[in-house]
Amino acid sequence: MKHVVMTGLLLWYIGFFFFMGVAPHDPQSWAFANILPLLFVGLLTLTHRRWSFSLASYVFITVFLTLHTIGSHYTYAQVPLGLWLEEWLALPRNHFDRIVHFCFGLLFAHPLQELFRTIAGMASWVRSGMVVLTLVGLGGMWEVLESWVSRIVHPELGLAYLGAQGDIWDAQKDMAATFYGVLIWLLIVICSRKLSGFRLTCSPERSVGLPHASHHCGDRH
Numbered sequence: 001m002k003h004v005v006m007t008g009l010l011l012w013y014i015g016f017f018f019f020m021g022v023a024p025h026d027p028q029s030w031a032f033a034n035i036l037p038l039l040f041v042g043l044l045t046l047t048h049r050r051w052s053f054s055l056a057s058y059v060f061i062t063v064f065l066t067l068h069t070i071g072s073h074y075t076y077a078q079v080p081l082g083l084w085l086e087e088w089l090a091l092p093r094n095h096f097d098r099i100v101h102f103c104f105g106l107l108f109a110h111p112l113q114e115l116f117r118t119i120a121g122m123a124s125w126v127r128s129g130m131v132v133l134t135l136v137g138l139g140g141m142w143e144v145l146e147s148w149v150s151r152i153v154h155p156e157l158g159l160a161y162l163g164a165q166g167d168i169w170d171a172q173k174d175m176a177a178t179f180y181g182v183l184i185w186l187l188i189v190i191c192s193r194k195l196s197g198f199r200l201t202c203s204p205e206r207s208v209g210l211p212h213a214s215h216h217c218g219d220r221h
Contacts, residue, residue, distance in 0.1 A: 002055050006048070009062045013041060016066060020073040032149050033072035037065055051118075057111035064107045067100050076100070093167065101174045105135050105181025113189075128189065132182045139178035143171040 017034070024030035044061070053061075071079055082096030109131050116127045167173065 005055055006058055009058055010041075010045065013062055013065055013069075017069055020069050024073045025075045025078055029075055030072050034069070036145075037068060041065070051115070053111050053114050057114055060107040060110055064100075064103050067103055071096060071100055097174060098177045101139060101177035102181040104139060105178040105183075106185050107181075108135055109182050109185035128186060132179075132186065135182050136175060136179050139175045143174060147171075 017038075021030065021034075070081075074080070076082070076097035077094050079094065079096040082094035082099070085091060085096075086094050112131045112134060113127060116122060116130050119127075122130075
């Protein structure tokens with residue numbers, strides 16, 4: 001069943017990628033924006049037998065790649081959903097890019113935690129910290145790559161090509177959105193562990209050993 005679902009997710013991404021690749025708003029920007037996602041999907045496909053993630057992780061990754069594909073088709077500043085939110089909530093800009101950066105932190109945290117779990121001897125709190133640092137670092141690296149592409153392809157456009165929409169703090173706010181997403185994931189993990197511990201503590205199975213202990217006490221008496 002997992003193999004079937006994984007195949008379906010891969011086919012969905014490939015089909016949606018080609019569908020959104022028809023007449024993109026900025027073909028050059030679309031091409032550059034999809035190099036890393038395509039390489040990433042290829043890597044996951046080639047290594048899925050050796051480093052297999054859970055089904056939930058593959059679903060999270062597919063959701064994020066779908067959002068990114070939409071953003072690369074329209075360019076993030078022109079995504080219709082973001083424009084609708086901008087008008088409905090009276091926002092100063094199209095915030096679809098912020099949503100995608102937030103989802104990067106939120107959705108990639110679980111797969112990355114599974115990857116770090118394969119490292120023997122790493123405590124859970126260290127693993128969680130590594131997830132936070134890695135995703136924020138990757139978000140920062142993406143901003144650096146975008147600046148390099150902008151300088152090479154359209155140096156005359158500057159922030160306009162990056163989709164900053166006039167915000168000089170756009171890169172920092174994008175990184176902060178990723179950080180907030182990871183923090184939400186971390187909060188969910190902590191709450192789920194607390195809830196699991198509470199259920200375990202309240203489980204009636206904890207009293208199973210009492211009669212046996214009483215029997216031995218009676219024998220010694």
